[in-house]
Amino acid sequence: MxxxxxxxxxxxxxxxLLIGFALTDGFDMGACVLLPFVARNDTERRVVVNAVGATWEGNQVWFVTAGGATFAAWPRVYATAFSGFYIALLLVLFALFFRPVGFDYRGKVSDPRWRGFWDWALFGGSLVPALVFGVAFGNLLQGVPxxxxxxxxxxxxxxFFALLNPFALLCGLVSLCMLVTHGAALLQLKTDGAVRARAARAQRWAGLLGLVLFVLAGVxxxxxxxxxxxxxxxxxxxxVGAWMDNYARWPAMLVAPLLGVLGLAGAAALSGRHSGTAGFLSSSAGIIGIILTAGFSMFPFIMPSSTDTAHSLTVWNSTSSPLTLEIMLFAVVVFLPIILAYTSWVYKIMFGRVTSQAIETDRHTLY
Known part of the structure; x- marks a missing residue:
């Protein structure tokens, strides 16, 4: 080829792969960020935890796979990013540690202080990655030194502190809002009663705030x-304005920012409706549109250099050999359909609402 x-x-x-990670593990992180706010007692908090408890571990496979694919397909990007963003990535890694430990340890002791600690650990372990991933994209758009x-x-x-500049923080807030919107949409699908009502309000406000911030970042x-x-x-x-070149060259790419705007607007408008499916699909569309907007704007750049533009890493100068790419592509063609089929089957089997009654009845096998 x-x-x-x-x-x-x-x-x-x-x-x-990045979109797959945002769509799946994204709603886990969004739901956990909302955990202290949409649940008012231990039963309600267990409802939220178990709404994502059946699939959260498998969802993180998308993140691991994206990292492995980056290492194999773009080794120079991988090496440069991990050296430049070392502290930020360590921060994400340590934050992510709290997620599996929080899920597994929370229910081991019935002490409210114990469970409260792990509730906030799940909150922090989800908030930090959601924010830092957006900050990273904000720095990529500005160029990395x-x-x-x-x-x-x-x-x-x-x-590290130079990464926390105003534009990057704005992108971090866009990332956080879109994932919180997505998590709230999932909670509307998977819960009922007071938790579902509070999730609907969170979806509305997070969607509106994400929409405003996304438009502001675009301007x-x-x-x-x-x-x-x-x-x-x-x-x-x-x-200035160079990231708009691709949209003038290929106007069809404008579908990405349009999808991001309409997706977040739709998620906000559909919050609280009888069926949460439309809101969840709308928040999914918003995530796809926002990530595609960043990718389409930067193409063919992957990691531009603000120190010396001649050293910028692009699709053309940072990929592995043709043989490596061909072997990996063969593996993708064989295994990706299997993974998608298995994932779809798991979601189908695990689909259904988590109710307070079910939590009260089953105190031993659920989180």
Whole structure:
């Protein structure tokens, strides 16, 4: 297969894995962020935990797979990102530790202080990754301060606190709002009574806030943010509004930001309706649109350099060999349908509402 085609295919596949992670583990994180606010007693908190308890562990496979695919398909991006974002990624990693421990340890002791501690651990272990992932994308859109020496060793010239700049924090809030909206939509599907009513209000306000922040970020990108533009000679230049070039070149890409806006607006408008399916699908569409917007805007850049634009990592200069990409593509063609089929079967088997009555009746096998 042509090398250029393989490079584009793997750009699309890694984007698909990130979307899969956001759609599945995203509602787990969103629901856990809402845990202290939509549940007022231990039974209600157990309802929220068990609403995601059957699938949360399998959902994280998307994140692990995306990391492995990045390592294999874009090794230079993987190495540069993990050296530059080292502290931020460690922060995410340690936060994620609290999720499996929180799910498994929360019900071991009936002491309210014990359970309260793990409730907040689940909250923090979900809030931090949801926020940091958006902050990371915000920094990618601004360019990352790194450069390569003569031996292609990368040097990161920034700092952890420099990552927490206004635009990156705005992107972090967009990420947090879209996942909270998604988590609230899931709780409407999986719970009833007071928890469901509170989740509906959370979905409405998170969706509206996410919509406003997403539009604000888009205006910032179009009018004030210095993006990057690839030159015909293989170099790159930074220019305000450069991230809008692809939409002028391929107008069909405008469907991505439109989907993001309509998805969040629909999720907010559909909150509290009798059927939560439409709201959940709408929040899913919003997530897909927001992630595609970032990918379409940056293509072919993966990790632009703000220190030296000539050192920017793109789809064309940072991928593995054709043989590696071909072998990996064969594995994807064989195993991805199996994974999707099994995941669909699990969701079908585990589908159903978690009620307070069921929690009170079954105190031993549920979380």
């Amino acid at each position: 042509d090398y250029t085609v393989l490079q584009v295919i793997w750009w699309a596949l890694i984007g698909t 790194f450069e390569f020496d003569a031996d292609l060793r990368s040097t990161y010239t920034g700092s 910032w990108v179009a009018t004030a943010l210095a993006g990057f533009r690839a030159q015909d000679n293989g170099t790159a230049v930074a220019a």
